[in-house]
Amino acid sequence: MEVGIVGLPNVGKSTIFNALTAAGALAANYPFATIEPNVGVVDVPDPRLKVIHGFIKTDKVIPAALRVVDIAGIVKGASTGEGLGNKFLSHIREVDAILHVVRCFVNEDIMHVDGKVDPIGDIETIDTELALADMETVGSALDRAERTARSGDKESIARAEVLKKCKAPLEAGLPVRSLDLNADERKLVRSLGLITAKKVLYVANVDEADMHGTGPLVQVVRDRAAKEGGTVVPVCGKLESELAELGGDDQKEMLQSMGLEEPALATLAREAYKLLGYHSYFTAGEIEIRAWDIPVGWTAPQAAGRIHGDLEKSFIKAEVYTVEDLVKHKTEKAIKEAGRLRLEGKEYIMKDGDIVHFQAGLAGKK
Structure with a gap:
């Protein structure tokens, strides 16, 4: 079970990854800070474990866990190699699902690669690059399948039909996950490592004034996710990184002072778990x-x-x-x-x- 964190540079991916995995110091604030992905293991908080432990005394309580991969910031042109994009995209192909971090806060001290905070524009930039990368993969695979299919090979004929089905939404700017595929078709798509076939959870990185994600910047992301049948989890990366550094009692005190029951990252871990099925x-x-x-x-x-x-x-x-x-x-x-x-x-x-x-x-x- 592995999820990859993606997004534009400086949207807070590494801040959230570090808090989520307690991985240590925050990444530097400049594009391409991470070339090789960082990988961490995240416990999936489950209050039922505490309930069970209240009745069955034991030496250890072990929650479920998932692997999280922090993938470097993707920029326009990544599908053609811009900003080492091909290398970064190959990392995304290897994960099972995607956590797409979207910047939903304004801070003049943290530069935005496009010079302005625009959540939908950011999402579309990432989606376009991922779709272009998939179109190249599908195009190459379709050419090979059609050449082999001319000999009457039934497997290649079936493969070509599935690839044509995948090509259509990509050309229309839609992800492959929007298709209704049967089990055999899904198996073929998985073997290709198509990025837009993977499930996506949007992570809205908010500021401390909008921790519950009720502001307009998050709302446009919610609207976008709703059209895709997806989910949004608001996370204040700055606050979560501070909470991650505190011990149990100090963390509880800080959460209580802010009217919160648990870190938002607990919700994020559970939603990522569900996203993976x-x-x-x-x-x-x-x-x-x-x-x-x-x-x-x-x-x-x-x-x-x-x-x-x-x-x-x-x-x-x-x-x-x-x-x-x-x-x-x-x-x-x-x-x-x-x-x-x-x-x-x-x-x-x-x-x-x-x-x-x-x-x-x-x-x-x-």
Whole structure:
């Protein structure tokens, strides 16, 4: 699971990345400050872990996590190599989804590459470069597929049809993700690494006067995201970087003074997790309580395989209950006595928040 942070130079990408991953000093304030991407691992905050720990005492509590890649600022002409654009675009091809940071604050001390703050203009600059890069990829792949298709090769004929389908929205200035593709078509698109096929979450970098993102600069981004069926998370990069440097009690005090329950980056991490199409199930015992990240729609054996491949192969059944069951009945023993412990088989589709013990054919494995 990997998301890439993209945006124009000086929109606050690295500030947000550093706060999100507690990566250290902020990047310098000039274009192309980052050539090789920084990579960090981010915990996905989940209050249910604390609830479970309140009833099941254990040595460790381990949240789900995702990898975040801070990709250098993209400028006009990136698709043709401007500002080392080809190198940066190759980094985006490798991630699973995109966090697009958009500057929604005015600060004369921080230069804007175009000389003015224009969120929609910034989005369109990035979208254009990504679409142009994809058009080049699709064009080259289509030429090859059509040459091979002339021999009657069925796979190449089918490939060419999918590529033509991808070419049409790109020529109209639309992302490939706007297409309704079947499973086989999506698999082909993934193999091409098309950037505009990836899901996008907009991150509106706001100032401290608009932490909830109600101002006009954020609203235009919300309107844009709504048309795409997307989401916007407002984040004050400056504030979040200050919060990231504080300890638990000091951080809580600062949040309370500003009328906030948690850092905005907690919301961002959860939204990025959802963007990737993942949710969590839990295992809980004396050694650890842990959130396991799995794609939505996975079966119980697949979820068991997330722990260890042998568990999927030798899966027998899953003992399942909910966080709500634990809150009501207090112990696993009481949950079982109340008839709330369910036994699920190989066809069971895992639900977000399931607490599970897997039973397998390997001695000592759970």
